[in-house]
Structures are given as structure tokens and as C-alpha cells.
Amino acid sequence: MKELIIILLFTISYTCVHGQINTNEKLKLHVPSPKWEDQIIYFLMLDRFADGDSNNNDQGGDEYDQKDSRKFSGGDIQGLIDHLDYIQNLGATAIWITPPVANQWWDPEIQFSGYHGYWAENFKEVDKHFGTLELYQQLSHEIHKRGMYLIQDIVLNHTGNFFHYEGGYDKDNVDSFYKSNKNSSPVSKPTQYPFNLNDPNVPEQKNANIYNWTPDITDYENPIQKLTYQMGGLDDINTENINVRDVLRDSYGYWVRLVGVDGFRIDTIIYVELDFWADFMNSLNTEAPGINEIAKSTGRDNFLTFGETFIPSDPLQNSGDIEVASYMGTKEKPALNSMLNYPLYYTINRVFSQGKPTQFMEYRLNTFVNDTIYRDPFQMANFLDNHDWSRFINSSSPAALKQALFLLYTIPGIPVIYQGTEHLFTESRASMFKEGWGSEGEDHFDQEAEVYQLLKSLAEVRQKDKVLSRGDLEVLQSSDVGTGALVYKRSYLDKQFIVVFNTADQPVLMSNLQTKASPGDELILLKGIGLYGNWVIGAKGFITSELPARAVGIFELKNSNKKTETQVLNATISSDISNKIFKDDFVISGKIQDQNNPYYLIIDDKLTNKIKLSPDTNGNWQQSISLSRFSFGTSKHKIVLYSPGQNLASETLTFQTIVPVQGSKISMPDPIGDDNGRNNDYKQPTHETYKGQQDILNIEVITYGSNLQITLTMGDVTDVWLPPNGFDHVLIHVFIDLPNIDGRKDLSVLNAPGPEGFEWNYVAYLAGWHNVLYSAENASSESFGTIVTPTPSLMVDKDKRTITIQFSPDALGNPKTLEGAKIYIATWDNNGSEGGHRVITQDGGPYDFGGSNNPNATLIIDDTKVITIPKN
Numbered sequence: 001m002k003e004l005i006i007i008l009l010f011t012i013s014y015t016c017v018h019g020q021i022n023t024n025e026k027l028k029l030h031v032p033s034p035k036w037e038d039q040i041i042y043f044l045m046l047d048r049f050a051d052g053d054s055n056n057n058d059q060g061g062d063e064y065d066q067k068d069s070r071k072f073s074g075g076d077i078q079g080l081i082d083h084l085d086y087i088q089n090l091g092a093t094a095i096w097i098t099p100p101v102a103n104q105w106w107d108p109e110i111q112f113s114g115y116h117g118y119w120a121e122n123f124k125e126v127d128k129h130f131g132t133l134e135l136y137q138q139l140s141h142e143i144h145k146r147g148m149y150l151i152q153d154i155v156l157n158h159t160g161n162f163f164h165y166e167g168g169y170d171k172d173n174v175d176s177f178y179k180s181n182k183n184s185s186p187v188s189k190p191t192q193y194p195f196n197l198n199d200p201n202v203p204e205q206k207n208a209n210i211y212n213w214t215p216d217i218t219d220y221e222n223p224i225q226k227l228t229y230q231m232g233g234l235d236d237i238n239t240e241n242i243n244v245r246d247v248l249r250d251s252y253g254y255w256v257r258l259v260g261v262d263g264f265r266i267d268t269i270i271y272v273e274l275d276f277w278a279d280f281m282n283s284l285n286t287e288a289p290g291i292n293e294i295a296k297s298t299g300r301d302n303f304l305t306f307g308e309t310f311i312p313s314d315p316l317q318n319s320g321d322i323e324v325a326s327y328m329g330t331k332e333k334p335a336l337n338s339m340l341n342y343p344l345y346y347t348i349n350r351v352f353s354q355g356k357p358t359q360f361m362e363y364r365l366n367t368f369v370n371d372t373i374y375r376d377p378f379q380m381a382n383f384l385d386n387h388d389w390s391r392f393i394n395s396s397s398p399a400a401l402k403q404a405l406f407l408l409y410t411i412p413g414i415p416v417i418y419q420g421t422e423h424l425f426t427e428s429r430a431s432m433f434k435e436g437w438g439s440e441g442e443d444h445f446d447q448e449a450e451v452y453q454l455l456k457s458l459a460e461v462r463q464k465d466k467v468l469s470r471g472d473l474e475v476l477q478s479s480d481v482g483t484g485a486l487v488y489k490r491s492y493l494d495k496q497f498i499v500v501f502n503t504a505d506q507p508v509l510m511s512n513l514q515t516k517a518s519p520g521d522e523l524i525l526l527k528g529i530g531l532y533g534n535w536v537i538g539a540k541g542f543i544t545s546e547l548p549a550r551a552v553g554i555f556e557l558k559n560s561n562k563k564t565e566t567q568v569l570n571a572t573i574s575s576d577i578s579n580k581i582f583k584d585d586f587v588i589s590g591k592i593q594d595q596n597n598p599y600y601l602i603i604d605d606k607l608t609n610k611i612k613l614s615p616d617t618n619g620n621w622q623q624s625i626s627l628s629r630f631s632f633g634t635s636k637h638k639i640v641l642y643s644p645g646q647n648l649a650s651e652t653l654t655f656q657t658i659v660p661v662q663g664s665k666i667s668m669p670d671p672i673g674d675d676n677g678r679n680n681d682y683k684q685p686t687h688e689t690y691k692g693q694q695d696i697l698n699i700e701v702i703t704y705g706s707n708l709q710i711t712l713t714m715g716d717v718t719d720v721w722l723p724p725n726g727f728d729h730v731l732i733h734v735f736i737d738l739p740n741i742d743g744r745k746d747l748s749v750l751n752a753p754g755p756e757g758f759e760w761n762y763v764a765y766l767a768g769w770h771n772v773l774y775s776a777e778n779a780s781s782e783s784f785g786t787i788v789t790p791t792p793s794l795m796v797d798k799d800k801r802t803i804t805i806q807f808s809p810d811a812l813g814n815p816k817t818l819e820g821a822k823i824y825i826a827t828w829d830n831n832g833s834e835g836g837h838r839v840i841t842q843d844g845g846p847y848d849f850g851g852s853n854n855p856n857a858t859l860i861i862d863d864t865k866v867i868t869i870p871k872n
């Protein structure tokens, strides 16, 4: 051990000297830290962004093939330098690059390459595919010259996969069952000392304790496994070893010193001990100081470090936030100064993609900005897309994507845009350059593209007066009922902006928004979609307005003296429904003392099914409300009286409904063990975690009005990979054929005809990480059609092996009844968080289905007979 420390010290002092020699005085490598809250980050994968030097593409390790998603595509640092205008013109001010360090190029055990950069073999060298140290310095210089900043992605948890355990594991004899990945290219173990000491069969290497000699994590809820086992086969570094900690600080301090990196994005932090991070950032070790110390020595007083955790966060719960924030340490013992905002990411998906209540966003914004959980919310890294997850657009309409981008640019925290979002990429890791994988033979640097232009203009608004980047945030309106208005105010110095969304796919009424501004003041539209012109603030500071489907606007509040007429709504609801709970149909009544204007009841803000009131000659009205228009279970609702002619709405009354799961019910068994394709010739993936999750055993269908509940009993229900929806290893397609509406006969993406006489109008695509509802409009052989909301609610009972799917009346377009509707269900599996149907090959594999090498094979492993909802 002593020997090791001496060698370590030698390595570290050597680098310091080496560092001084290499620093070129003429290059602009070191610049002061910016105010990070004002920045906009563009994230790119070096291998997939631009190829500026094709000579470095093929390094002869069988790792390069532009047609193969698993291999290097040829992107590099020179390509990035050549395209800095593209990024700057988008409005981004900082660039986050995937790890540029020397990687394992090809892992023969899993047949995959380290093109992404997360499989280091040497933390202190630039990978030959990407360029040289000098070229990296040149990149830093070019970025800084433009007033922009450079963020490097780093990994401390693991190296590439250079060993594993085979046939068993004995924690007391870690040399038993150890197997070296000796055919790995270009090296069979890391070249950087001491990470090359990876063979426990050699006593000195074993005693050096550089690695946790462990097998793969199989139980992510086991804290010991999570911290010390191999994540996805990647050799887990012993980050508790203080010598290792010294080397890691030195290895990454190297890039700050030599290249002038301004920040780090830090990979897989949840697999490293929590106390590691304060030490990594702030160690006062003189030989290998913490990153903040090194940054200070280069003139940076706020080196940005944002870590990755993909901890799910439940609606209206802050436990995910608390866990995420724990990596930032405390005031007394700070660690990282930022994090990727995964709790916000999940909330954005729920609110903008799935049509969940906008109150979920109010809660999240207040938790993240106005609570004390995060040390500096304005420095959090907010994002929609990254290279690890299925893209936002795959679960959302383009209109929802644009709204989500408006949100990112109008709340506190640094917006992060991932390459390709601006061109509506659907593949997570497709190349921007035409030769690279997934580009479909085209360059994607068009600056006229619609979303590119949107981002550019949003960046301009965000940078205007710093109201959106630095201002306080106050949510003015949200709905605890469902989709609809979401409104917040941003205030900075003497300026105020108000941001308005309608998250519904239908027009809604925003009634009596309390702007807290003076009557006659104006809201000047700075940027919007579906909204036009300015708004004048009415009596008592209220604004009532119809919002078109998916409208969004950023307004600036201007003091003004516009005339406002004080009008009175001459209509009332006299029934005492406020806070009542209805379990049956009910009647509402009231009075209208106005002959000139039509009046409507608006339930849950939805203008589509507004109810026109017909008063008698005395002005009395009464209206019966059917319970079946509300969703199963207990739900909250609101109701207002609305006079569009006067643009006035009554005060909002709230009530609840309890709709028991009742109505027409059908139950049908499906054979056990028939999860082998329509022709009984398919095989399940072979990984040990597959246990019949795709085998449907029973289907129960209950309908009530246009409420639909489907309960599937499955061969097994598991959540091995901690999916947010509570079940994994099954992808459920629920096809719904509504009577008297033309639909689609073939099953689209599944490459199969539908059952005889079946024409589907909707399909729900349900998996551990996916909950997407499509209407068949625009469906093709490559797409299920048009994404609509709200998506169904999912309930899982692991013990009973059931998955319950509830469609609210809204989801299926509010048909009066579902009588005569048909249901057909087909299962497969999807590719976890990255999405997409798993592939089928002749021989199959751990995660591939087997039994066909036809590229257009039918993607159905089990399916049901058609169930028809009977007429009552």
C-alpha cells in the first residue's frame, strides 16, 4: 500500500509539471465563471455531432461503422469547432460534450462500442477518434473567444468493462470466478495507472484495492449493490479508497487546468458514496486539490457541476427532490452546485405529454424554486431530452414539445437543449451529420428549421432584462383537476413577465386569473403560440380569456391606463354545490337576469362540452349533470358560469365526484403459456428477468358512459428496473374500435393485420416508461398516428399480477356511450427507457425475441380475442 501511495504522488506531481509545459499562453483557455443562471446549454454527443476529420474515424479496432448504431460514427472535436456558429446562433451560450477521454473501443462480450465516451480506459487522454489534447485546447479557445463556456461530461463510478464474474461470485475470494475481457479493443485493461491494477489474481493488484471486485447489480434497491457492484457490467471503481479519490481529483482537475473546462456534468452519481462529492469538489489536499480549488487557481469562482440521477419523483411529492438535492450537500458542507433536474423532467412529461393536472407543475416549481430544498435552484440544469431516454417528441405532439420548451426558457434554472430536439429527432442518438448513424443521409444543421427558430427567439426573450433567468417565480393559476391553464409570474427589479399555458388539446376557459396588477394595465405579448394581441387587465386585477388548444404566451406587464368597464355578471348558481361530493347524477340551478347574452356552464374549464343554459321566462334555469361524464374514482372538479359576450365568469365553485367502478362488465380468460407469437413460433428473450410478463391470462372490461377500465391479469408483473409505471418487460397495446367511426384495419407498427372486422380509432402504448395514447389519425406502417391526451391511468398490483388501465371520458373524445366498441390487446416488450419495440432475430438473445429474421416480422407475442361492449 505504501508503495502505491508513493507512485500516486509521483503521478500527480508529474502531471502538474506536464500541465505547465503544455499551457499555451496565446490560447484563451481560462476565463472567469459566468452567472450560470443566465446561460443556455447545448448538449451534444461528440461522436454523433459533426465529423471534421474523417482520418481519425477508423482506428482499426473493429469499432467504426457509420451504419451501425452500436459503433463509432466519426464525429469529433474538429467537427464541433467547425459548427460553433450553428450552436451560438441557436442562442446557446455553453456546450456540454460527452466524455472526450480515451475509451474502450469495442467490448466483444456485449458487442458494443464506447463511441459515447462513458467507458474510459484512461481518464487523462483524449480519445483518438475525437482528436488530441491540442485540438481540445483549440476548442476551448474557440468557445471562450465567443463568450461561451465548455462543460465536460465525466465519469467517476466506473471504467469500461474489462472484467466480470462468471459461473459464480465469492466476495471473500474475489479472484475466484474472475474473468478478464481479454479480447477488448484497443486494450484489455485501462492504461492509466492505477486503474490498470484490475486483476485480483495478482496479489499487489488485489491489495491496491482500486476496484470493488463485484458482479453486476441485480437489485437496484440494495444499497450495497447500488454503490459497489457493476452498473451494467462496467467495472466499479472503489471510490471509498482515499488513494483512488486522490487520483480521480487529479485526473479531472487535469482538464480544468490544461484545457480550461468551465464545468462538469457528472455521470452515474447515485452509484458513488454520497460523501465522495464534497471531497471531490472541495478537498484541500495539496497534491490533488478538489475541483473547486483547481478552478479557483484558473480564475473560476463558480465552477458548474451538475450530477445525473434519474430518481423518479411522484406527483405532489418531494422525496425525489430531497434525494436529488442531497448530492449538492449543505451550506456547511457543500458538494455539487447543480443537478440535472429529473424531478422537473418527470413533471414536464406528466403535465405536457400525459395531460395530468397542471397543479403538478405548480407543486414542482414551488418545490424547486421557492422551497429551501435546493441550495441554488437558479443553477439547476433543466432539460427535456438527453441521450439516455426516449425523446420527448415520441410521447408528445409537436405542440406539447413547443410548450415544454417555453416552460424550460421561462422558469429558473439553466435550459439544456440536446442535439436534435431542434429538428424533431425521434432517435435518442441519431447523428446530426449526414454520414453518421441515424441521420437518414442528411445533414441537420438547418438554422431555418421551425424549432431551431423557436429556440432562438425564446433565448432572446429569456436574455431580455434577465427577468426569466433571475426573477422570482409565483404561480398564479393551475388546475388540480386536469389539463388547462397554467400561469406564473416572474419578477425581477421593476419588471414583471406573465407566462400563460393551456396544456389541453382542446380550448379552455381561463377564468378570473388574478394578475395582482392594476385594472387598465396591459399585458404585452412578447412571444406566443395561438395567442395574439395584448390583454388589458380588468376589474380587481382579473383577466378572463378563452385559450385555444395548446396555446402559450409570454407577456410583459406594462403600466397603462386603458379604460376598463366594470361589468357585472347578471347570473348566479343558486344550488349549494360548493365542496359537495356527488355519487350520482345531480341537478344544478340558478338565475339569469339578462336577456341579451347567452350563458354557459363550464365544467373543468373545458369549452368543448360547455353547457348552454336555457332559463325560463322568469330567468330560472336548471341543468342535470350526469355522473358518467366524470372519471372513475374520486376526482375534483370545478364549475363556472360564463358569459362569452361580456367576457365575464363567475367565481369558481368546486365539487367532487365519486364514480364507483360500475357499469357493464365482461371478463374473458386467455390461455396461459401462449406468449409465443400468433403462429406459436416466437421465443421469449433469454435474460433471467423474463418470467412471462407478456402472457395475458385474463381480461376484464368495465364501461360506464364513456369511462373504460381494463384489467389485465398477466403471467407475471415485475418491476426489476424500477420503472415509473410500476411494471416492466411488457409493452401493452390496447386497440379501441369505436362504433360508427372509420378506423385503421392493420395494426400499423406491429406489422400485422388486425382481427377480422376490427377498425381501430385509438391505441394506448403502455410500458414501464411509456404511457402514450394515439388516435389513428395520420397512422401509417411506421407510426400509430397522432398523440392525444389525457393518457390512461395505470394501477399495478404485483401480488395479484394485474395491470389496470383506466381511460377517462375525455381520452376517447367523449363519445356518449361505448356500446358496440371493440377492444383488442396485443403484447410485446419495449426497449426500456430508450423506448421502441425490442427486436426479433432468428436466434433471439438476452433482450431480443427469437424466431424470425424478417425485418417486418409481426411484433405480437400474445394477444386477445376481440371483446365487444354489449348494448344495454
Ligand SMILES: [Ca+2]
Pocket: 051, 052, 053, 054, 055, 056, 057, 074, 075, 076, 129
Ligand atoms: Ca472523425
Ligand SMILES: [Ca+2]
Pocket: 160, 161, 162, 163, 164, 230, 233, 234, 235
Ligand atoms: Ca465488467
Ligand SMILES: [Ca+2]
Pocket: 157, 226, 227, 228, 229, 236, 237, 239, 271, 272
Ligand atoms: Ca460504484
Ligand SMILES: [Ca+2]
Pocket: 670, 671, 672, 673, 674, 675, 695, 696, 697, 862
Ligand atoms: Ca396468454
